[in-house]
Amino acid sequence: MKIFLSYGHDDNAELVQKIRDDLENGINGGHDAWIDKFKIKAGDEWRRSITDGIIDSERVLAFMSKHSVREPGVCHDELAIALGHKGGNISTVLVEPLKDEELPLSVSHIQRLDMSDWKARKAEDPEAFEVWYREKFAEILRIIRENAGFSGEIEKLAEKLRPMDNNPIIGGLLGRGFVGRGWLFEEIEAWRKNERHNRVYCLAAGPGFGKSAISAWLAHTNKIQVIAAHFCRYDQPNWSEPGAVIRNIAFQMATRLPDYRRFLLHQIEHLEKNASTMDLGAELTRLGRTGQPISSETITQLAAQAQTPKTFDKLTPAELFDTLIAGPAQIGIDGGRERYLIVIDALDEAGKELIRYLADRQNDLPRWLALFATSRPNDDGVQQFLTRLNAHSVEPDNDSNRDDAREWIGTWLTERKMPEAQQAPIVEPLLAASEANFHYLTAYRQMVEHAGPAGDALLKAPEAYPKGLSGLYLQFFERQFGGDDQRLGNYRQHQRPLLRLVMASRRPLPVALARQAFKVSQPGAETEDFVSQVLLPLGSLFPKTGTGEEQTIRPFHKSLRDWLTNPDAAGQYYIDPVAGHETLGRLLWQEFVAKQDAPETLTEYAVTELPYHLLALSEEQELALGIDRFAWE
Structure with a gap:
């Protein structure tokens, strides 16, 4: 069994080393004990090596000492990774006297083996220590054996339940x-x-x-x-x-x-x-009612599914x-x-x-x-x-919530290295404008930081702080796209078509798909034009994650989606997502038609999202786009 040993680099390393040697080479050994002293080679990136060691191990043995439980510390990080990937497959060994409240919360619920007096025992009587040590080591082996089935049970549950990583x-x-x-x-x-x-x-x-x-x-x-x-x-x-x-x-x-x-x-x-299994006859009857031809291959596939509970x-x-x-x-x-x-x-x-x-x-x-x-x-x-x-x-004007928002503002301004004397005229006006709303504060912080050197000027003009989330969003769009007919025209030509897609998409939109729509609407346009004319002006309110073909774009928060799709709130910046459904439905349908003979080549977004966008369209819209829904079903 591969066992990861988590420990602090202190004077308890002698005991950890002894346990490691016996796990690998002792009479009841034969295990592969991962310890950084031996597993990280010169030139290795140690963080990646430790992470790989934990993930690749079947069990984690954590040695608790005052040094290892200090926070922040590598051992805390190791335990966090282990809990995230190994769940309950962790055992702890106390190698120094520690009170319950000194133990990391993440493992304080786990029963531990007490070897905290090992130094005193060894100093007092080395021979008696060896007898005691063998008894304790036997307990470690017993714990490992008793939990040997854990990995198999968890693997089975993972296959059945398909868990997600929080x-x-x-x-x-x-x-x-x-x-x-x-x-x-x-x-x-x-x-x-x-x-x-x-x-x-x-x-x-x-x-x-x-x-x-x-x-x-x-x-x-x-x-x-x-x-x-x-x-x-x-x-x-x-x-x-x-x-x-x-x-x-x-x-x-x-x-x-x-x-x-x-x-x-x-x-x-x-x-x-x-x-119960699928009723094969009922399924064939349902398909017959659609008027579709039923091939022998279809019958074979349905018969196989009928045998699956x-x-x-x-x-x-x-x-x-x-x-x-x-x-x-x-x-x-x-x-x-x-x-x-x-x-x-x-x-x-x-x-x-x-x-x-x-x-x-x-x-x-x-x-x-x-x-x-x-x-x-x-x-x-x-x-x-x-x-x-x-x-x-809890309402935003709750006194405790306002105090927390005030603390948040002060912490941020301090991080910007702003002297307290300069903070005083900012905190209360910003708190009032934000209505103690943390999404407002986060978005405003991003806007200030996105503005670079001009960010300080934004902060030091309290009279210009927008009122509430709706005011914040409106101010952003006015600054980016308002002011004259030309800027508003650019918004309608460049940003509105993209935002229709973003608003219609129920998940982060692949930028590659947005770029494809841009090229259709702007023949001859280059990728650089899409980035400079369309993406960049949207700023921090529409964050982009990933790189290359995996890059996506989404609204900063659901409240921004709600604001943009409300004509009374967004006014001239209003986005109608129906037009986005039409565009995405057409593009994804074209991909489906082009790849229907090799469906395994369809993008994951097309597989999961085409039915959603089709359901948002009327039959008239589908006919106008040349879409045959039955072909997808």
Whole structure:
């Protein structure tokens, strides 16, 4: 077995080295123990080597000492990577006396082997130390053997549940730092500890409150309590699909709770064994009604599918939650265990059916399991269920929220090396203009930093601060594209066609596809023209990620999409996404027709998004574009 050894470079390295040698060369050895002293060669990039070592290992053995638990530190980073990729497949060895509160939260829930007095034992009686050491080493081997099945079980669950990696989302949300919110975390912790009768705490707040950042902070810093987290994304449909939400949570819980994992595996095996298969006759009848010719190849493919059980991919969100989460969790033994948290950010993005189920069946969760969720309060059909989900509504003008926003502004200005005397005339006017909205503050910060040396002038003109998010967006468009008929004409010719595509796309738009549309509408235009005339003027409100053919563009935030597609708010900058659906439908249809004999060459965007754009068009629009929907179906 390949085992990664995480330790601090201190005077406990002697013991770590001894354990490493016995794991590899001892009587019961034969393991491949990864330790940086031997595995990182001269010239290696050590961060990449450590990351590869953790990911490629089957198990992680972490040695806890005062040096290794210091923060920040490499060992903390190693444990974060290990938890993200190995889940519960981590063991800890105490090599120095440490209090519980000194241990990293990320592993303080994991049972540990105590070897903290090894130095004293060795100094007092080396022979007795060897006897004691052999007993402790035997325990290490036992732990490794008992968890040998962990990897196989997790691999099986990964194949069935298709989990998603939260780490890039959490990193992106916390990348610029995190300030304040202590008052809120105290309230959440009091609920978790003292209100076991309330299974759900739903933070209901409007856009710009920082709900996603709060969820990310909880998931990142409270791994002792948070055993699963999922972030629904408005611009990533696969992250908001209820089945994906539930499967991802179930997988993360399984990596942390061995008894739950056992019941979950049994539940899945039982479900597959008793699953119904497709009715071949009914499917052929359905195809016949479409008028399409049914080839022998089609019949062969359907016959093969008919032998494949329909498992949880076909269950409703309510059935799936019962099967994968509530059912297996209820069977487990409470035994006074710690009350754990599931975090779901932007629950409203997952749809009303899942919210309705949680409102109706929240008490079916065991008392040791609770759900922290965030949601917008006023989305259609959501409010009536939030009131039953222990909703805690927070308004932007809440004093604590204003204090946090004030701290955020001060931290930013300090990072810009602005003297306190110069900060004073800025903080309160900017707080008032922002309405304590963190999306406003983040967007304004990006605009200031994007302006380069002129950014200080923007900051030092409080009378020009736009009022609220809507005012901020309007000011940006006025500065970039307003002022005279020529600038507005350029916007209509260059930016509006692109923004129609961005607004119509439910996920980040491939820039290559936007460039293709630009060339169709502007014959003879060069790639450089597209970048300089179309992309660059959109600035930081439409961030671009990736490079080359993988580069995408999206709105800075959902509130920007909402503003641009509202004619009363955006005025002359209004974007009608229907025209974007038409353009994307035509381009993706052309790709489908050109590659229908080799469908494996279709871009992933075309495969997933063409049906969506076709459904947004009327039959008249499809006919005008020469689209035959039945050919796709």
